[in-house]
Each structure stands twice: as structure tokens, then as C-alpha cells.
Amino acid sequence: GFIQADYTDTDALADFARQTDLVTLEFENVSPIALDTLSTLGVPVYPNKQALETFSNRLQEKTFFSTHGLPTVPFEALANLSDRAAVEAAVARIGTPCVLKTAGFGYDGKGQYRLDHPTDLAGVLEKAALDQPYIVESWVALAFEISVIGARTTLAQGGETQTAFYWPFLNHHRHHILDTTQWPAPVDATTAEAAQHLTNRILTLLDYRGLLCVEFFVTADGQLLINECAPRPHNSGHVTQHAAVCSQFEQHVRAVCGLPLSEPSLKPGIGGAAMVNLLGDHLPRNPDLNPDLNLGLNPDLTVDPVAWSSSLLANSHGVWYGKASARPGRKMGHINVLAASPDEAVEQALAHRAALNSATSPTGTKPGSQAGSQPIG
Known part of the structure; x- marks a missing residue:
């Protein structure tokens, strides 16, 4: 059954272990106590x-x-x-522009401070938490960003190691948060294979089992630089839910369970796909609920997710996460669109998002919209 408890609650972990053959995670910041307890109880954890x-x-x-x-x-x-003095010396060695990043618990731009000039440090030190580890990282002039999602498993029958890699995803961020993903990314085979090779090296070095997303910076001269990794299904891979023969979610389950990995390619008849995130900022505003923020705290009060998803064209899919409160920058859902090309798909997805933000009816649908897709709650 369902168990809700603190990661460090060893009694709850023991109860959980008795009901479990293996454990996987959707979030990497899990207490080592939980991982060690499960290991002691003989329950494998993947990754x-x-x-x-x-x-x-x-x-x-x-x-x-x-x-x-x-x-x-x-x-x-x-x-x-x-x-x-130590911070100033590190910034001087790296050079500006650069970025100060907290070592732990940083995602979607949290705990990051850009310095365009050494004199910017004073302002950063006034607002940053001083008593925790950081890294100082060079600011890279990018051409674009891509991610590669790979899976690795040891087959339950036969013990063979198997890997599978999706073609790279092209990602665009706004305010450090993923905004749009286009798939397949418009990169040549040499770049795609190099990124997949680096992903495979990481999987092998860690004797990995499960799904791994590796985010890359691509420089103007085509150099690949690894930004960070996510040991789980990733936001950029959400587009595979509707666009791929095997979604990243199914692939992850196959990998951790030791099942044969499936085909990580586009579904037949699709030229390209795109995903756009839906943040609290993108939902219809309800000033009566919170005039200061000018954003409804509960999205269901201003848009009906099922009705809105049903209003999309047949090639489009709205996915909602069921979160009760909508805050600026908080991921509330996403839109996937399948089309003749990734560019066409992202254009349609952005249009859907813009229409959602301007919706004023109780259901959030636009007059004259076409029904088609299966609603996804």
C-alpha cells in the first residue's frame, strides 16, 4: 500500500521494503539514510x-x-x-562573466548568481546564503543546448547489458527554466553520436541501471560540454510520451526491471514533435483570488484541465500535474504537439499556450476550438 513518511523513518522504510521487490526514484535528492536502509534490507535501488x-x-x-x-x-x-578573499580569488581565476552556483539542491535556476564583472560579487554576497558550498563556473557562449536520454539495463533473463539512446532533444530555456523542447534536434549525425557516446560513457562508469538524461551545451564551433545530468525521466523527454514508439517513462521501467529496452524513435508518420512547459505564469489570471500576485492560486478555478485538453487539435495533448497551487515559475503541466516538423510542432504548441493564457471562460476553452485529443488529466 501507499506509505508516506520521512526519508529517515527507518520503521516506515522497513515496512516499505517488505512490500517491495525493487525501488526506483523520480527525485535524486533522497537521504542516504533511506538508500542505506533499503540496501541493508536487501532491496535493490535503481539507479x-x-x-x-x-x-x-x-x-x-x-x-x-x-x-x-x-x-x-x-x-x-x-x-x-x-x-x-577566497571567493574573489576563485572568480578571478575563472574570469567573468561567470556563475556562482550552490553545490546542492539547485534546479530550474535556483541558487544561481551570474557575475558579469568582479564588482557584481558584492551584490551577490548580500543575498546569497554564505554558509554552504558553491562552485564558480565559467559563462559559456552557446550556440544552443541539447539533451540526450539514454537507458541501460542488465537483462533479468541472460544477464546481458543493453543500452538505448534517444536522438538529441533541442532545448530552449527562459529564466533558467526549460521552456520548449523540439525533437528530433536539428543536429548532424556526428554531433548526435558524440553526445550519445558521452552519455554511454557515464552509464558505463557508474554501472548504471535506469534512465539518465545528460544536458549539453553546444558551442559555436560545435564543441560539446556536459552541463549536468538527471538520473531519472527528464522534462525534455516528456515529448516522448506521445511522440516516441517507447516513452521515456516506459523505457525507465523496462531498464530498472531488467526487461528488454524498446525502440527510442519517433512514431511512424510523425515528422517532428515539441513540448512546451506550462508554468504558473501561463495560466489564466484571476485577480479576485490574489490581486497582488494577479495569478489564481488554484488553476482549476480559472481553467478546467480536462475540458481544455479536449479542446486541442487531434495532434496536440495537454498534460496536467494536479498541483493545487500555481506560482510563477512552478511547472503545472505541459503541451505536446506532433507535426510534420519540430519547428511546426513548437509553433503550434506555443499558440496553444498563448490561447490558454488568454482564456476567460470557466472552462478555459476558446470559442470555436476543435475537439480531438483524448483528455489527459
Whole structure:
């Protein structure tokens, strides 16, 4: 049955273990106590503890990349920000522009501070938490960003190691949060294969089992630099839910269960696909609920997810996460669109999002909209 408890509640973990053949996760920041307790009780956890600990901390992650000769952005480690002279020295070695990032619990732009000039440091130190580890990272001039999602398993029958890789995804961020993904990314085979090869190296080094997303910066001269990894299904892979022969979610389950991996390609008849995120900012505004924020705290009060999803064209799918409160920057859902090309798909998806934001009826649908897709709650 369902168990809700603290990660460090060993009694609850023991009860959980008695009901469980194996464990996987959707979130890498899990207490080592939970992982160690499950291991002691003989319950396998996939991905393994080494992978989860490596990718839940930026410093450990960057150190892993550099130790194994994996291309990444130049960085310096800082035990904390309390020693201003040490911080200034690290910034000077890296050079500006650069980024200060918290070592732990950083995602979607949280805990990141850009410095365009050394004099910017004073302002950052006034608002940043000083008593925790950081890294200082060079600011890279990018051409674009891609991600590769790979799966690795050891087959339950026969013990063979098997891998599968999706073609790269092209990602665009706004305010450090993923905004749109287009798939397949318009990169040549050389770039795609190089990114997949680096992903495979990481999987192999960690004796990985499960799904891994590797995010890459691509420079103007075509160089690949690893930004970070996510040891789980990833936001950029949500487009595979409707566009791929095998979604990232199914592929992850196959990998952790030791089942044969499936085909990671576009469904037949689709030229391209796109995903756009729905943040709290994108939902219809309800000033009566919160005039200061000018954003409804409960999206269901201003848009009916099922009715709105039903109003989309047949090639479009609205997916809602069921979160009760909508805040600026909070991911509330996403839209997937299948089309003749990734460019056409992202154009349609953005149009759907714009229409949602301007909806004023109780259901959130636009007059004259065409019904088609199966509603997805």
C-alpha cells in the first residue's frame, strides 16, 4: 500500500521494503539514510546510490566529469562564501562573466548568481546564503543546448547489458527554466553520436541501471560540454510520451526491471514533435483570488484541465500535474504537439499556450476550438 513518511523513518522504510521487490526514484535528492536502509534490507535501488549521490550535488557531479576526462565547463570549488578573499580569488581565476552556483539542491535556476564583472560579487554576497558550498563556473557562449536520454539495463533473463539512446532533444530555456523542447534536434549525425557516446560513457562508469538524461551545451564551433545530468525521466523527454514508439517513462521501467529496452524513435508518420512547459505564469489570471500576485492560486478555478485538453487539435495533448497551487515559475503541466516538423510542432504548441493564457471562460476553452485529443488529466 501507499506509505508516506520521512526519508529517515527507518520503521516506515522497513515496512516499505517488505512490500517491495525493487525501488526506483523520480527525485535524486533522497537521504542516504533511506538508500542505506533499503540496501541493508536487501532491496535493490535503481539507479544506484553512487549515481544518485553524484548527480544530486553540483560539486560531486563536476568532479566526476573532470576525474574521468568528460568535457565540461571550467569550474572552481568553494567551501562557502564567508571568506570573501577566497571567493574573489576563485572568480578571478575563472574570469567573468561567470556563475556562482550552490553545490546542492539547485534546479530550474535556483541558487544561481551570474557575475558579469568582479564588482557584481558584492551584490551577490548580500543575498546569497554564505554558509554552504558553491562552485564558480565559467559563462559559456552557446550556440544552443541539447539533451540526450539514454537507458541501460542488465537483462533479468541472460544477464546481458543493453543500452538505448534517444536522438538529441533541442532545448530552449527562459529564466533558467526549460521552456520548449523540439525533437528530433536539428543536429548532424556526428554531433548526435558524440553526445550519445558521452552519455554511454557515464552509464558505463557508474554501472548504471535506469534512465539518465545528460544536458549539453553546444558551442559555436560545435564543441560539446556536459552541463549536468538527471538520473531519472527528464522534462525534455516528456515529448516522448506521445511522440516516441517507447516513452521515456516506459523505457525507465523496462531498464530498472531488467526487461528488454524498446525502440527510442519517433512514431511512424510523425515528422517532428515539441513540448512546451506550462508554468504558473501561463495560466489564466484571476485577480479576485490574489490581486497582488494577479495569478489564481488554484488553476482549476480559472481553467478546467480536462475540458481544455479536449479542446486541442487531434495532434496536440495537454498534460496536467494536479498541483493545487500555481506560482510563477512552478511547472503545472505541459503541451505536446506532433507535426510534420519540430519547428511546426513548437509553433503550434506555443499558440496553444498563448490561447490558454488568454482564456476567460470557466472552462478555459476558446470559442470555436476543435475537439480531438483524448483528455489527459
